Amino acid sequence: MGMGYGMMGGPMMGGGMWGGGMWGGSQSGSGWWLLAGLLGRVLTLLVVVGVGYFVYRALTESDGGTGEALEELRLAYARGDLSDEEYERRRERLNRDEH
Numbered sequence: 001m002g003m004g005y006g007m008m009g010g011p012m013m014g015g016g017m018w019g020g021g022m023w024g025g026s027q028s029g030s031g032w033w034l035l036a037g038l039l040g041r042v043l044t045l046l047v048v049v050g051v052g053y054f055v056y057r058a059l060t061e062s063d064g065g066t067g068e069a070l071e072e073l074r075l076a077y078a079r080g081d082l083s084d085e086e087y088e089r090r091r092e093r094l095n096r097d098e099h
Contacts, residue, residue, distance in 0.1 A: 069094055 073094065077087040 066094055066097065 076082050
């Protein structure tokens, strides 16, 4: 066999010092393939981070109803609509219902 041929009789991939390469002699399109590969990886990373963010929010978000009720209770107490005893009684009830 001549120089530059593999075991199967065809030319070796890579082309050696004469060029050629695996996909032919032209290297003009290789920059686009690298850019497309990089863009694909960045988009994949963004999707993974986005899904992770939503999972984190879903797991760490407390019961919105109880939190909103406590906030409304605090506001009513701050306005003077509730006595100290009434505020404490309602706050304890909401905390008990939360757990």
